[in-house]
Amino acid sequence: MKLFTGLIFCSLVLGVSSEWYSFFSEAAQGAWDMWRAYSDMREANYIDADKYFHARGNYDAAQRGPGGAWAAKVISDARENSQRVTDFFRHGSSGHGAEDSKADQAANEWGRSGKDPNHFRPAGLPDKY
Secondary structure, eight states: OHHHHHHHHHHHHHHHHHHHHHHHHHHHHHHHHHHHHHHHHHHHOOTTOHHHHHHHHHHHHHTTOHHHHHHHHHHHHHHHHHHHHHHTTSTTOTTOSHHHHHHHHHHHHHHHTTOOGGGGOOTTOOTTO
């Protein structure tokens, strides 16, 4: 009976720890997807493409699983919060401000919901992206 109870306890502990390992693995992969999308956005430097890259990064990360979706939300929120701080120093600059932040967050949520990020893809963006 002790052996049986010990086996059940060990299987429960290993099952829970493997779920946490999976979550952290998904989160790391999701963070990498977000980094790749933001790197592509900076490299492309294409007019009106930022919403597409937001949606694509969030979509790719969310496809990893719950950990990836969590990482995408944390990274997106942190980016938007830091942009709000820089808005104080760049009044009237394109790509900043409350309206742009709302549009970025809408694109982030669109991607995390599993909808096609190509909805935000601007015409003429090179196929490389």
